[in-house]
Amino acid sequence: MAILKMISTCHPTKAGNNATLKKCINYALNPKKTQNGLFTGASNCSTNSALEDxxxxxxxxxxxxxxxxxxxxxxxxxxxxxxxxxxYYTALEIVKEFCEKQLKDYECVYSVHTDQAHTHCHIVFNSVNFNDGKKFRYEDGDWAKIFQPELDKLCKARGLHTLEDDTGMSNKEYYKTQAMHQKSTNKKKNNSDDIAHEKNTTEKKNYYSSQPKQRNGKKYYKKRRGNNKYYNEKKESYTKSEFIKKDIDDAILSSHSLSEFFMILEGWGYKLRHGKSEKYGDYFALTGRGMERARRNYALGKGYSLESIKKRIELKNNPLPEYDVPAQIDMRQFIVRYVYWKKPKYNDNSILSKRVCVLMYKRGILNKKGTRPNYYEIKKSLKKIREYENNIDLINEYHIGDVDSANAAIYQIDSEISKLDAERKNVYVERMPYKELLKTYNEMKKNEMAYYSYENGMTEHKEQHDRYIELKSVLNKYGFSDSEIEKYQEDIKTELKRISKEKRQLKNKISSINNIKDFIDENVIDAQKVEQEYENIPEPEEYQQKQEKQQENKKEKTI
Known part of the structure; x- marks a missing residue:
């Protein structure tokens, strides 16, 4: 039986964007393993220039x-x-036919290696579609539905055994029992399953192994190759590193020396550790509340080394230079955003808005004492705050005070959605006379890459080359240039995207208003009680101190 194994994917590295791809191609076409290139081949490219193509x-x-x-x-x-x-010749026929059927739109090289006791083939193909530029997409289960059945079909046609003949299991059953055991939890490789089960294989862990290992009496966590150190944080809009950077900026503004700077950070709940690196020299590492691993200061970017922090503290505390003496500033300027809040003000008639604000205060979403929250508290509260803010905006925008006004708002939004549906219909109607033109243009663009490849000497693309010339002559009869057609098509896509986006936003509004209706039903609003509760919400201590200072400054100016 023949088994297809999806063994690896190629990714950019420090050695170059296509260094891994080059390594795989060279391995597959290795002359020592293919009898000097006798058992090699290529599809949509040449074996001599596969990487360049x-x-x-x-x-x-x-x-x-x-x-x-x-x-x-x-x-x-x-x-x-x-x-x-x-x-080897039969194996080469099978892998060639497999590539031509399943990878017909991708540039690929294939070979049969003869250096092992068992016959095996290698396939390396481009991730970008040759005709339309789309990336190859592997859906979970495609191995059992598409690729392995095609391989079984090719083997059966030549009198060879299939997977079911030797294992007694269907492709789907084999996939569940064998392939799922081999599936990685790494986010970078979650679509590339190892199909063949190997003995003594352990399931891959997350970026760092859960159990520390010992080296020279010290514990360490093994780092898995090929992953990004802060991969999970890159998808977040407000990362732990950014949180630490803002706290360092605040501490610099509040300190007069480096020792005071460290004392402030420790007072805010950070665990401080000093060390020395051969590359970066002296450094310090911070571990915040709820953080498992420390962040070293030099990993935060420019302006956060010990020397830079010292200069920033000195620069902050130095007096301004004289008029004719230029200031020596060799650092970037930082914008500090404080995490304290100010109680929102609403009109007297927006009772429901004030009721939501009171509810936010009672649930602890608003910071009662103005203390510095940690990263996880902020992330947890931001989601709730955005939800409440959105509800307050809708209440004020559509003047919602009871269930009837909420239903009226939903009716108004439904009418706006109907208008958007009419706009979208008009776009399709206006596009109808140019449907054949756009179809011809898209087909021509699909064959454009093959046209240029044929012009560069790749004769296997002659059919697509001739088709491109034929479609080009048809387009010339319409009297439009390629740039005009491309612009018209892009304008249509942009307009349809705008309509879809606005429609999605309106539907989200309806969903939020329905939540507000449920809130109104559960909480019978007593206007007088809400006004009293709203006035009793205290301002944060820092904000009160700021107001007192402003009042004192005003008195001094008047005197």
Whole structure:
């Protein structure tokens, strides 16, 4: 039987965007393993210039990204057991036909390696579609639904065993029992399953192993290769590192020396650790409340090394220079955003808005004493605050005070949605006369890459080259240039996206207003009681002190 293994994906590294892809291609086409290139082949490219062709396609469609999480290519294998004696020529026919059917729109190289006891093939293909520029997408379960059945079909046509013949299990059953055991939990590789089960294989852990290992009597956590140190934080709008940077900025503004700077950070609940690095010299590491790992200051970016922090403290405490003496400033300026709050003010008639504000205070969402919350408290509260703020905005926008006014607001929003539906219909009606034009243009663009490849000497694209010329002549009869057609098509897409976005926002408003209706039903509003509770909400201590200072300054000016 033949088994398809999806063994790895290629990602950009420090060595280059396509260094991993180059390594896989060189391994697959290794002359020592393929009898000097006898058992090699390629589809939509040449074995001599496969990497250059793949890079050219990426650049043509603007998909040559340096992001470590992007995929530049895929490496698959097809292998037979040693008991099933499959000759190399038959294996080459199978892998060639497999690539032409399942990877027909991708540039790929394939080979049969003859250096092992069992016959096996290697496939390396580009992640970018040759014709339309779209990236290859593997859905969970495609191995059992598409790829392995196609391989079984090719083997059966040549009198070879299929997976079901030797295992007694269907592809789906084999996938569940074997492939799922091999599936990684790494977010970078969650779509690339290892299909073959290997003995003594342990399930991959998260970025750091859960159990520390010992080295020279010290505990350490093994770092898994190829992952990003702060991968999970990159998706968050407000990360732990940014939180620490803002606290460091605040501490610099409040301190007069480096020792006082460290005392302030410790007073805010940070655990401080000093160390020395061969590359960065002296450093300090901070561990905040709720944080498992420390952050070193030099990893926070420019302006956060010990020397930079010293200069910033000195610069803050130095007097301003004389008029004719230039200021020596060799650092970036920082904007500090405080996390304290101010009690919102609403009109006297917006009782429901004040009721929501009182509820936020009672539930502890508003910071009662103005103390510095930690990172996790902020993340937890921000979601609730945004929800309440959105409800307050809707209450004021549509003058919602009871269930009837809420129903009237929903009716008004429904009418706006109907108008958007009419606009979208008009866009489709206006596009109808140009439907054939756009269809011809898109097909021509699909064959454009093949046209240029044929012009550069790749004769296997002759059919697509001729088709491109034919479609180009048809478009010339319409009297529009390529740029005009492209602009018209982009304008249509932009307009449809705008309509969809506005419609989605209106539907979200309806959902929020329905929540407000439930809130009104559960809480019978007593206007006088709400006014009294709202006035009793205290201002934060810091805000009160600021108000007192402003009043004192005003008195001094008047005197």
């Amino acid at each position: 793949m890079i050219r396609t990426k650049q043509f469609y603007g998909k040559d990204s340096s992001d470590k999480n992007s995929r530049t290519g895929y490496h698959w294998t097809i292998s037979w057991s040693p008991e099933e004696h499959v000759d």
